[in-house]
Amino acid sequence: MSEEGLKELRNKLDSIDNELLKLLNERMELVHQVGVLKAQSGGAIYRPDREKAIIDRLDSLNKGKLNRKAIEALFLEIFAVSRTFELPENVAYLGPEGSFTHQAAETRFGAMSSYISIGSIKGVFREVSTKKARFGVIPIENSSNGIVSDTISCLSNYNLKIIAEVILDIHHTLATTCDKVSDIKRIYSKDIAFDQCHNFLENFGLDEVEHIPVESTTKAAKFALNEPNSAAICSHVGAKMYNLPILFENIEDKDNNKTRFFIISDFENASSGNDKTSILAKLPNTPGALVDFLTSFNKAGINLTKIKSHIVEGISIFFIDFDGHKDDENVKKIFEKHKNSIKFLGSYVKEIDDI
Numbered sequence: 435m436s437e438e439g440l441k442e443l444r445n446k447l448d449s450i451d452n453e454l455l456k457l458l459n460e461r462m463e464l465v466h467q468v469g470v471l472k473a474q475s476g477g478a479i480y481r482p483d484r485e486k487a488i489i490d491r492l493d494s495l496n497k498g499k500l501n502r503k504a505i506e507a508l509f510l511e512i513f514a515v516s517r518t519f520e521l522p523e524n525v526a527y528l529g530p531e532g533s534f535t536h537q538a539a540e541t542r543f544g545a546m547s548s549y550i551s552i553g554s555i556k557g558v559f560r561e562v563s564t565k566k567a568r569f570g571v572i573p574i575e576n577s578s579n580g581i582v583s584d585t586i587s588c589l590s591n592y593n594l595k596i597i598a599e600v601i602l603d604i605h606h607t608l609a610t611t612c613d614k615v616s617d618i619k620r621i622y623s624k625d626i627a628f629d630q631c632h633n634f635l636e637n638f639g640l641d642e643v644e645h646i647p648v649e650s651t652t653k654a655a656k657f658a659l660n661e662p663n664s665a666a667i668c669s670h671v672g673a674k675m676y677n678l679p680i681l682f683e684n685i686e687d688k689d690n691n692k693t694r695f696f697i698i699s700d701f702e703n704a705s706s707g708n709d710k711t712s713i714l715a716k717l718p719n720t721p722g723a724l725v726d727f728l729t730s731f732n733k734a735g736i737n738l739t740k741i742k743s744h745i746v747e748g749i750s751i752f753f754i755d756f757d758g759h760k761d762d763e764n765v766k767k768i769f770e771k772h773k774n775s776i777k778f779l780g781s782y783v784k785e786i787d788d789i
């Protein structure tokens with residue numbers, strides 16, 4: 435391509451960017467006004483249902499090169515920045531900076547929100563309950579390791595609502611300052627990350643070296659950086675944070691290793707037309723109680739997508755997900771019929787991905 439041709443195209447791009455900047459600033463002005471109205475009425479800033487409606491509309495109008503994924507990526511970032519102009523809201527998440535939960539939070543709250551790192555799931559619930567943070571982000575389940583008990587217990591004990599789910603592909607790296615695998619004498623990581631990389635460790639003889647479980651994979655990267663002959667199983671982001679060289683990428687056993695996270699807050703979403711609802715069911719310890727309960731869903735034509743039993747403080751409860759919104763007529767009837775058994779946890783936009 436000629437220098438002239440390149441210059442001309444770049445000039446055109448510059449004027450489009452100028453236009454985009456002007457429009458984005460106009461958008462931020464309007465968003466700020468929405469923020470003022472919400473502040474008067476106490477309304478929540480983050481409305482995943484409204485954001486989904488905007489993306490659906492843009493996707494159906496779209497005639498250009500961008501596909502839905504690209505529209506989503508661009509606009510979710512615009513929404514995240516917009517929200518900080520309405521009113522900066524704190525987001526509490528589990529783990530140190532760079533944790534997978536932090537990464538999940540950033541997919542919804544973008545780079546400009548103010549984040550609070552919290553060391554425990556209970557701590558995240560407490561932070562949101564006491565209104566130090568408007569949102570909390572915690573893991574609920576992983577495709578290899580199953581449900582996160584602490585999250586279920588907290589959903590049972592606190593009166594907060596699930597307002598969104600985020601599903602993230604989980605990839606691990608082996609990061610180390612060692613040049614050769616044979617120099618590695620100990621590996622730091624989170625217990626569940628060791629489990630998820632079992633085959634890799636065995637194949638490289640790294641099941642024989644010392645495995646040291648630590649609180650988070652980010653901490654593992656920090657330890658591995660400061661100690662000779664050590665390595666960390668951590669995320670790409672974790673390794674980059676500490677400038678720890680990555681020796682192997684994607685070392686997880688399953689190539690579809692996913693974690694599902696919940697965003698919790700103190701409000702309930704309106705229906706978006708494509709929702710999922712989560713509940714806890716405490717059923718009487720009598721024969722047929724579970725069958726009777728589940729039959730109601732079947733009769734109402736409600737699609738159950740998940741059911742997990744769990745013990746909280748000695749009592750058996752069921753964590754259940756189904757398609758639909760709390761305000762749907764058939765869901766309302768079930769909630770009425772089983773009101774003594776059900777704790778409503780939230781209705782939220784259903785992600786396309788599932789685990």
Ligand SMILES: C=C(O[C@@H]1C=C(C(=O)O)C=C[C@H]1O)C(=O)O
Pocket residue numbers: 465468479480481482484485488512513514516517520
């Ligand atoms: C502006 C609003 O607040 C937030 C920001 C949105 C946006 O940038 O368009 C959409 C929904 C909310 O998460 C709104 O509720 O309309």
